[in-house]
Structures are given as C-alpha cells and as structure tokens.
Amino acid sequence: MQRKCLPILALALAGWILLPGIGDAATPAANAPSLRIHTASGVVEGVRDDGLAVFKGLPYAAPPLGALRWRAPQAAPSWRGVRKADAFGNVCMQVPGAARAAGAGDVGPMGEDCLTLNVWTPGTAGATRPVMVWIHGGALVFGAGSQAPYAGNALAERGAVVVTLNYRLGPLGFFDHPALAAGSGGDVNFGLLDQVAALKWVRDNIAAFGGDPGNVTIFGESAGGQSVLALFASPKARGLFQRGIAQSPYGIPSHTRAKARAVSVEIASASGLDGSRATGEQLRAIPAERLSQAGAIKGNSLAPGFAVGDTALPQPILEAFQQSRQAKLPLIIGSNSDEATVATAFGLDPAAVVERLGAGRILLKPLYPGVSDDAELGRQAIRDLVFTAFARRIAYLHSQRAPTWRYYFNHVQDGLRPAPAGVGHGGEIVYVMGTADACRCLAVPFSTADRKVSRDIGDYWFAFARNGVPAAAGAPAWPKDSAKRAQVLEFADTPTPRANFMQARLNVMIGALKGIGGYLGKKE
Template identity: 55%
Template structure:
C-alpha cells in the first residue's frame, strides 16, 4: 500500500510537471504570437515594424531618403540605406525650423528637430498587400519654413478608418530646403534650388515603390495639402519630374504670391551666408555645409528668406506655377481647389494689421472699397481684399486654366465652430484642415470646443474628400451634387452649415482682380 501510494505521488508529480511544462510552452507561444501581432511590412529597404491602433496599423518615421546632412546638404535626395528590420513606432524628427508657439497652439507640438528628417508616416486599415485601397498623401503647410507631417492635426486615423491608406511626410524647409548660392552654382551649374520639392517627389517615388505592401493602390494616389502644402500640390502638377507619381490633387488655400527668379534666390542665398557670418557671395560650399543645421533656424535679416514662395527656373519647377498651367504644361489630372473666408488671418499670425495695409493704399483705397461694398471698416475691407487678391483670384485663375484640360472643382470654406460663431470674421487660414482630415478631437484649436454640429460638418467634408480620393469625383452618396467649374461656367461649392453649390460666386470681384494682376505682371515682369 505504501509503495502504491508512493507510485501515485510520483505519477502525480510527473503530471504536474507535464501540466506546468504545457503552460510554460503555451505562455511562450502566446508571447511569440503577441510579438508577431505587431504589424510588419516589407519595403524595398527592409522590414518595418509598426503598431496596432484599433482597426489600423500605423507606421511612423520611415526614412524615404538618406539623411541630407554633411556632403548631402543641398543635394537631391538619395535612397536610404537598406536595413533588416526597423522599428516604425515613433515619428521622426521635424525638419529644422524656427520654434513657433502659434503653430503649436494651432496644430499641436512639433517635437524634436533635426536635419536628418526625411521620413514619412503611414496609416492603413489592412494588412493585405493586395487590397488596392486609395492612397492619400498629405503635404503640410507652413510657408516652406515650418511644419511637419507628425503634427496631431494631420493625424491620418480618421481617413484611414474609412478605407484609405494615408501618408504624411516631412520635407526640407527654409534655407536648408530652398537655396541658391554662387558656390553651389560652381559645383552644379543649373542645379536644383527647390530641394524641398525634390524631397516631396522622392516621397512620392517611395509611395509608388512601396505603398502596395501596405494595402495601397499605386494607381490611385491623391496628393493634398494646405497653404504651402497646396502650393506644393500645384507645383507637383507643374513639375515634369513628378509626372506619373500621382493621379489627382486637392489644393487647400494656395496663394498667388509669385515664385522667385533664380537671381532673386541667389541674392537671398548670399544674404543667408552673411547672416551666418560667412563671406557672402564668396563663401565656399564647404563652409556653408560646415555650419550647424540649427543656425539656419535663427536667420533673420532683410532679403535672407524666400518664404513663402518657391523658385522657378530649375529642373523641378521650370517656370512659375501659373505659367505652367496657362501654357498647358501641367498634369491634366482631376483637381479640387479652394480657399477660406478669412484667409487674411495668416497676415495677423505674422503680426501684420490688415487695416494698416488698407490705410497705405491712399487713393487706391476708394477703388478697393467699391469692390467690397459689404466691408464694415478698414480691417474688414483688408480681410476681403487679402482673401480675394492673394487667394481667391489665384484659385479661380488656376481652376479656369485647368478646366480646359482636366476636371476642376472649386470650393469656398466658410464654417466656424459653433462656439466661435459671431466672434470671428470667418474661417481662418488653415481652419478647414481639422474638418477635412477629421481631426477636430486632435487639433488644439478645436478639441475643447467641438460640438455635434461641428462633427457633422467634419463628416461631410471628409466624405467629399474621400469620394474624390476613391473615384476622382467629389460625389459622396447623400450629399449635394458638386458640379465641375469651368472658365465659362463658374461653380463653387460653399461649405458652411450646409453645402451649397454657387454659380459665379464672387466672380465680379475676382475677375476684376485677375485683370489688375495681369496688368501688374506685364509691367513688372516675372
């Protein structure tokens, strides 16, 4: 009996050991499964490991080009080095730029900066490489001197949850991104000036080569952006180097501030060298590349900045954007383009009083007032004038020219969050971003005041933008019909509390301004 008891205890011990072993093995398997659950996508450079965010897989900080540092400063972007397996769980640094409390308050904190900043981010609702979902590539604004694809207001989650793959990106800014100098001319006569645009093109090439692995359709890529991002969209339409890399575009509040000539860019580069305490036009390329990147964020002085304009005359942008559109040399692809009702707010952000601009007009103020009889005072008159002369007239000129070769849709965004209605003169510059990207809850300016009514407007805006990304037509089910605009039949969708299609909306003022601008162009030249 004692022997039998011992034998049973021994058997029980073995059973317990077997059970414990099975549990341990199961735990190991579970841990392995959990590790493998992190989304992994194979790119041409190597595997990237992202994170799960509810129904989405998110990949942050993927290099699309080699770091533009040292000898690669002011050179066309080059492919990144290969890797075996790379974590893509954190955003890459923002490109070098001045610190802006205004930007942080409007769009969210910028975070770390570095010259090594050429990364992009991907939000995808699928792990199936064969899904062929529409792709939306967001290009941030900021006057070509500030911003980043990682700002909370540009989060791609909302759009991705509606069945598209979203990409945001960084590109070189300020004098590190848009620069000419005699020393660079000696290295490469007729070389590039718009390095930031070359970065955007490199990012689109990365999308072409890799986005299919994230479930995106390489044959259905929409580029979209606001302000300098919208200017970038139009520049990519106009650039021969970007052809075939995208299939439609959305330009939100592009501005009609002319691009700089190569001579103007070179003069600005000389002023940059002086501001860096180098020998102006005689500074060497080695000396310029030897300056710490952070120093470029602090450059001040008259004539040292090209912002907020691009430079025409290089291979990226052979002529001014408007000239390329008017000469039929831009991409003949579907385009949505528009502006907001209080674009003059961008002047206020830079400390410029709109009323003072009107007061400087002198006698011309009378003519301006005749154009805008609805203006209540000088400040209001200036807001109307800046909105239409800098933004509205340019939007109409581009849309009219583009409509001769490809479909064009115009819009006018005139919605303020409920809690701001009656306290602000209209939708500010950039005020539409949170509505079209669906990021009211992540945008500092709106997250604490949003209401169900604001959310409904956002749902409508995202529906139009998503429909355009999917089909090439902004025609979501159940929403008012947004008909194309042409030079002969001008139509504008006004987004306010409702969406209303307007015919010849503000055309009298815009056409007069267009004629005046053309006369000025012919007098002062390019």
C-alpha cells in the same frame, strides 16, 4: 494699388505657419492588418491603433547630411532585421518655437536627418486602396507631417491609405549659393525634390501597405497646397500621382534664380562666412541650427515661394497653367472665408492696408457693397487678392485641361459664433482630416453640427481619392468649375453649390492684376 499691398502680404505669409464618413470600416481584430511590412529598404514593424496599422518615421531618402546637404535626395539605405516604426522621425530644421508661437503647437525634436514619412492603413493584405499623401504647410519654413491635426486615422477608417511626410525647409530646403552650383546639379528647390522622392517611395512601396500605387492623391494646405500646384507643374513629378487637392494656395509669385542666389549669399554672411566667397565645404560645415536662424533674419528668406528655373520647377506655377504644361489630372482647389488671418496673426493691420491705398479705396469699395469699415474691407480684399482670386484663376485655366472642382470653406465652429469674421487660414484642416477631437488644438470642442460638416468634407475628399469624383452620401452633388460657368461648393452649415460665386469681383481683381504685370504669376 495692388503693388503697394504686395510687400506687406508677402512678409506676412513668409512668417506664417498653418493653424491648426463612408468607405471601409475598421478591420476586425481577426483580420487586422499586418504590423510587419517588407519595404524596398528592409522590414518595418508598426503599431496598432483602433483597427488600423500605423507606421511612423519611415525613411524615404538618405539623411541629407554632410556632402548630401543641398543635393537632390538620394536612395534610403537598407537595413537588416526589423526596424521599429513606432515613433515619428525628426522634424526638419526650423526656428525653434516658431510653430508654437504661430498657434500650431510644438512640432517636436528637430534634426537635419528628417526625410521620413508616416503611413496609416486599414489593411495590408490583398487590397488596392486609394492613397492620400498629405503635404504640410508652413510657408516652406515651418511644420511637420507628424503634427496632430494631420493624423490619418479618420481618412484611413474610410478606406484610404494615408501618408504624411517631412521635407527640407528654409535655407536647408531652398538654397542657391554660387559655390554649390557644380555639386547641386543646378537645383535650388530641394524641399520640392524631397516631395518628389516621397512620391517615388509611395510608388515603389505602398502596395505592401494595402495601397494602390496607381491611385495616388496629393493634398495639402497653404504651402502644402502651393506644393500640390508646383507638383502639377513639375516635370519631375509626372506619373507619380493621379489627382490633387490644393487647399488655400496663394498668389504670391515665385522667385528668380537671381533673387534666390542673393538671399543665399546673405544667409552665408549671416552665418559668419564671407558671403559669395564662401566655399561649399564651409557652407556644409555650418551647424544646421545656425543656418535656420540666419534664414529667419528679415530679408533672408525665400518664404513662402519657390525659386523658378531648376529641374523641379522650370517655370512659374501660373505660367505653367497658362501654357497648359501642368499635369492633365483632376484637381480640387479652394480657400477659406477669412484667409486674412494669415496677415493679422503677424501684426498686419487690414485697415492700414486700405489707408495706404489712398484714392484707390474709391475703386475698391464698390466691389464690397455694404462694407464700410476699413478694417473689414482690408480683410476681405487681402483674402480675395491673395487667395480667392488665385484659386479662381487656376481653376479657370485647369478646367480647360482636366476636371476641376472649386470650394469656399465658410463654416464657423458652433462654439465660436458669432465672434469670428469667417474661417481663418488653416481652419478647414481638422474638418478634412477628422482630427478635431484628438488633436487638442481647438479653443472649443466640436458640436454635432461641426462633426456633420467634417464628415461631409471628409467624404467628398475620400470619394475624390477613390474614383476621381468628389461626392458625399446625403450631400449635394458638387458641380465642376469651368471657364464657361463658374461653380463653387460652399462649405457652410450644409454644403451648398453656388454659381457665379463672387464672379464680378473676382473678374475685376484678376483683370486688374493681369494689367499691372501679373502679380499672381509674375516672377520676382
């Protein structure tokens, strides 16, 4: 029955973008962080923001233009004088308006010259603060590090140096046309290589911003959470970070190189070229806007998965974890209570999914006692098949190699109760980042109770980044998850540890998925 759901779920995820404490206090004006920093490429000058120093639009690699399109990122060029860092850089190319249509707001001006990052720091002199590098979501086709829900102020006020980044998306970030084989070095996941390049920039430059290059936490949601797991699995990222937080990664399998090549040929055809016969010169001459539009045609996208078999991702993510080849580093992983919004936001009817199961409904319903409505049954099944079971599977495997903590975010905003069925895909982000009041991205404002949840989860995240153990003052201890004892911290009105959370249901789902060929890890 899971096979019947796969094409619909993959399509829904492929078109989705995410929705949108206590450490050091803000530095007094007399000891304010410097706004001029010497980087490896030259001097940059940031701006002051309530005691923090903020640097926007810093290039971490050369613009991937002309001959550098579909190549691994190259070193950023140097400059003379002082470079102003007071405005975000271009957003990487994507379909115009897609982020707004998906409820994430306008991402701003786009361009192929987009490999920039942003830094929020509470202090730049003589400090070695934990570094937190945020990787945005958006199915690998939408989004930007400059979006308002991702602002690093709240985590920086706790004492972290926060970095957000852009990486190449869609056909410009994930492409495998045969004409490029010689010049690309066999790579296809250029967007993932961009993330690696950004982490190398952090390693080489972040000390000047007050950060500790030996204490870097990567974290992200949806495609960003999937990227965290991919970086754990990637040989290219070894030694560039010390721990990770994967928020709502999904059990949609990556693609084979054959699939990636077929899609890339179709994109060439849709861009007006002669499919597989197109030359590298012709491909690099296609306007970036036309490529983005061609990649949005149904069937012409690899989203939301990576391609397997290049230097960045030699094997599927789950396979790497199964074979204990992932980085042996602490990990937090989890998901939300209504992740099916990723499907329903794009027209998928959960009741129709259950109806398609036919006789399979008899097997599904006992896993959800008390749920009689097919729409609700479908929502919960989609959530658990794609997200909850996958998080448990990864946690189970990783806990045998390194400390692992698992969460389930279930705090519905006070002002929205009792309407929502739970917390939708991406709904935890403003709590983690502490941006609910500033982002102007919520239907109703936060209440005192909402702010308490935000403070708690932000404290857990910051403590994990600081010393590798998630903890929050006045909040419960977070037990590790393990192969022997399943443990989850549920973020509801108060954080609540739960043993054997959904255990029977998740065991059945994981067993069934493995039995039909490993939907959560099988290559397409």
